[in-house]
Amino acid sequence: MTHEAPRREGTRTRRRRKGEQLMVPRAEFRSYYGRPVIKAPSWAARDIAGYFFLGGLAGAGSVLAAGAQLTGRTTVATAVKVSSLAAVSLSAAALINDLGRPDRFAHMLRVLKPTSPMSVGSWLLGGYGPAAGAAALCAVTGRLPRTGAVATAAAATLGPAVATYTAVLAADTAVPAWHGAHRELPYLFAASATAAAAGMALVVAPSRESAPARCAAVLAAVADATAVRAAERRLGMVAETYREGRAGRLLRAAEVLVVGGAVTAALGGRYRSAAVAGGLALLAGSACTRFGVFAAGIASAEDPAYTVLPQRAAQGPPPSP
Amino acid sequence: MTDSLLSGPEPDPAGDAGHTDAPPRVGFFTDTSVCIGCKACEVACKEWNAIPEDGLSLTGMSYDNTGSLGASTWRHVAFIEQSAPPAAAQAPAPEGRTELPLAADPPAAGGEFRWLMSSDVCKHCTHAACLDVCPTGSLFRTEFGTVVVQEDICNGCGYCVPACPYGVIDQRPSDGRAFKCTLCYDRLGAGLEPACAKACPTESIQFGPLDELRARAALRVEQLHAAGVPDARLYGHDPEDGVGGDGAFFLLLDEPEVYGLPPDPVVTTRDLPAMWKHAGAAALSLAGGFALSFALPALLRRKGRR
Numbered sequence A: 001m002t003h004e005a006p007r008r009e010g011t012r013t014r015r016r017r018k019g020e021q022l023m024v025p026r027a028e029f030r031s032y033y034g035r036p037v038i039k040a041p042s043w044a045a046r047d048i049a050g051y052f053f054l055g056g057l058a059g060a061g062s063v064l065a066a067g068a069q070l071t072g073r074t075t076v077a078t079a080v081k082v083s084s085l086a087a088v089s090l091s092a093a094a095l096i097n098d099l100g101r102p103d104r105f106a107h108m109l110r111v112l113k114p115t116s117p118m119s120v121g122s123w124l125l126g127g128y129g130p131a132a133g134a135a136a137l138c139a140v141t142g143r144l145p146r147t148g149a150v151a152t153a154a155a156a157t158l159g160p161a162v163a164t165y166t167a168v169l170a171a172d173t174a175v176p177a178w179h180g181a182h183r184e185l186p187y188l189f190a191a192s193a194t195a196a197a198a199g200m201a202l203v204v205a206p207s208r209e210s211a212p213a214r215c216a217a218v219l220a221a222v223a224d225a226t227a228v229r230a231a232e233r234r235l236g237m238v239a240e241t242y243r244e245g246r247a248g249r250l251l252r253a254a255e256v257l258v259v260g261g262a263v264t265a266a267l268g269g270r271y272r273s274a275a276v277a278g279g280l281a282l283l284a285g286s287a288c289t290r291f292g293v294f295a296a297g298i299a300s301a302e303d304p305a306y307t308v309l310p311q312r313a314a315q316g317p318p319p320s321p
Numbered sequence B: 001m002t003d004s005l006l007s008g009p010e011p012d013p014a015g016d017a018g019h020t021d022a023p024p025r026v027g028f029f030t031d032t033s034v035c036i037g038c039k040a041c042e043v044a045c046k047e048w049n050a051i052p053e054d055g056l057s058l059t060g061m062s063y064d065n066t067g068s069l070g071a072s073t074w075r076h077v078a079f080i081e082q083s084a085p086p087a088a089a090q091a092p093a094p095e096g097r098t099e100l101p102l103a104a105d106p107p108a109a110g111g112e113f114r115w116l117m118s119s120d121v122c123k124h125c126t127h128a129a130c131l132d133v134c135p136t137g138s139l140f141r142t143e144f145g146t147v148v149v150q151e152d153i154c155n156g157c158g159y160c161v162p163a164c165p166y167g168v169i170d171q172r173p174s175d176g177r178a179f180k181c182t183l184c185y186d187r188l189g190a191g192l193e194p195a196c197a198k199a200c201p202t203e204s205i206q207f208g209p210l211d212e213l214r215a216r217a218a219l220r221v222e223q224l225h226a227a228g229v230p231d232a233r234l235y236g237h238d239p240e241d242g243v244g245g246d247g248a249f250f251l252l253l254d255e256p257e258v259y260g261l262p263p264d265p266v267v268t269t270r271d272l273p274a275m276w277k278h279a280g281a282a283a284l285s286l287a288g289g290f291a292l293s294f295a296l297p298a299l300l301r302r303k304g305r306r
C-alpha cells in the first residue's frame, strides 16, 4: 500500500454541504482518522425518542386530566386519562423492547440510584404507571370514584416528573448536543409534553371543554420556541447539530407544527374541525421535537469535532509553541 | 462535601464505595514513547479474557485494523502515521529495541516521518460516568479502585455507552450487554498483574499502585524533556481533572485528540445536581402552566358574565 504525499493524518478538512452555510466557521483540528471520540448510544430512535414523546404525552396528560376533573370537564378528563394510560403502556413497551435482553427488565428495580436518571425513571414509572392505569379504569367504568380520585391526583403529581426526567436522562451523557443543553432540555421537554397533551385534548374533547387546552397549547408553543433558542445559544458550535441534517429538518418541522397548531387551536378552536387539526399538528410537532433532539445527539456523538473543539475551547487558548 | 462524590479529587475511591481495608489503588501507566505497536497486549487480553472475535475486516485507514475500543476489544493499539516538523519528530533513541523500518528512514521533504503508537484501554476513572449512570448496579467499584461490569446483572440498557466520556464501554451487538476492560480483576485477586502488562515486551504498559506509577511517569516525562522530546506529556494523571484522574493514564507524544482521546473530558454527573434542579423547575412550570390554562378561561368567563 502506498501512502500519498505526507498529509496530516486525521486532519479534518472542512465539510462541504450543498447549499448550506456553516453557522460558525469550523476550526481546524486533528483527530484519529476522523473517528468519533465518544460512542453514540445504540438506542433505536423509534424506541427511545418515541419513549420521550409518549412519556411526555402521558405525564402532561395526567396533569391536564386532573385539572379537567376538578373543573367538571368530565369528557375530556376521561379521554385524556385513557390516552395517558395508552401512552405510558406503549412507552414501557418501547423501553423494554430496546433492552437487548428484555427478560432482564426486572434488574432495573434492583437498586435505586439517584446518580442514574434511568434508575430514577424506572421507579418513577413504577409508581406512575399503576396510578395512571387506575385513574383511567375508574373513569371509564365509573366504579370506585374515590380510588379514581386518589389515582388521578397521584398520576397528576408524578406526571410532570415523568415528562421531564427524560431530559436529564439524555443530558447525563457525554453526548455533546445533549449534555451541552442540560439546563434547557428539561424546559424544552416540559413544553413539548404540554403541547402533546393539549393536542390530545383538542382532538378528543368537545369544543365547550377545550378552552384550557387551547390556552395550554399557546403557552407550550411559546415556551418550546424559547427553550430551543436558549439551548442553541448556549451550545455554540454544537448548535449546528440542531440545525443541520435530519435533526434540523425535524426541528424546523416541529416549530412549524407546534406554532401552527397552537395558532389554529387558539383562533379556530371553537370549531371542531379546526380543533382537531390544531391538536393533530401539536401532537406531530411534539413528536418531531423529540426525534429531532435525539437525532441531534447522535450527530454530535458521531463527529469528533463536537467532542474535541468545545473541550479545547473550555480550556482556553492553546499555549504558544 | 457531598459533591466530591460526583466530581473533583477523591483520594480513596474504593473506600468511598464501601470497601473497608482496601488494598492500595492500582492502575496502568502506558508509556507510548516505547510502544512498538506489536499488539501483544491486544492479543493477550483477548486470550486471557476469552473475548470473542469482533470482525476481521480491514479498516483500510492504517495498520490499525481494530479501529477503536469496544465490547470485544479491551486494549486497542492506535497507529498514527505523521509527518512532523524535525524538532517534534525526535523520537527517543531506541534502547536496543527493534526499530521500525519506516521510522529508520525518514523521507526528505516536509519534515520527518514518524509513527505514534499507543495502546488504549478503559481509564478506570476516579469518577466513572459509566458506573454512576448504570441503573442496575451492574457496574461497580472494586476493592482495587477499578471499575468492572458484572455480566449477570447487566440488562443491556446501554446507558453506560454514551455516558463514558472516552468512548470505551460498548454493547456486544449479538448479546446487548455491555463489556469493557476489567483490569483483569480475576488476576488481581490472585496476586497477578493484568495480562496486557505481562505480555508487553517493551514495558510500555506498566501496572502497579497508582501513586508509584504517577511518580514513575513524572520521572519519565522529565527524562524525555531532557533528551529533547519537548512534546512528551502525561494524560489522565491529574486528580484535579474532569474525571478526578484516571486509573489508567498515558504518556503521549502529541495532543490527546491525535490519538482519538478527548482533550478535557468531564464526568457528566458533575452537573447532575443542576440537571435535577432544572428538571424540578421544569416540572413545576409544567404544572403551573396547566394551572394557568385552567384559571384563565374561568376568569375570562366570569368577566364576560359581569
Ligand code: SF4
Residues within 6 Å of the ligand: B122, B123, B124, B125, B127, B128, B129, B130, B131, B147, B163, B164, B165, B166, B167, B168, B169, B180
Ligand atoms: S473510561 Fe469510560 S468505561 Fe472506563 S471507567 Fe471511565 S467512564 Fe467507565
Ligand code: SF4
Residues within 6 Å of the ligand: B133, B134, B135, B136, B137, B138, B139, B149, B153, B154, B155, B156, B157, B158, B159, B160, B161, B177, B178
Ligand atoms: S448496559 Fe449494563 S452496565 Fe451498562 S448501564 Fe445498562 S445495565 Fe449498566
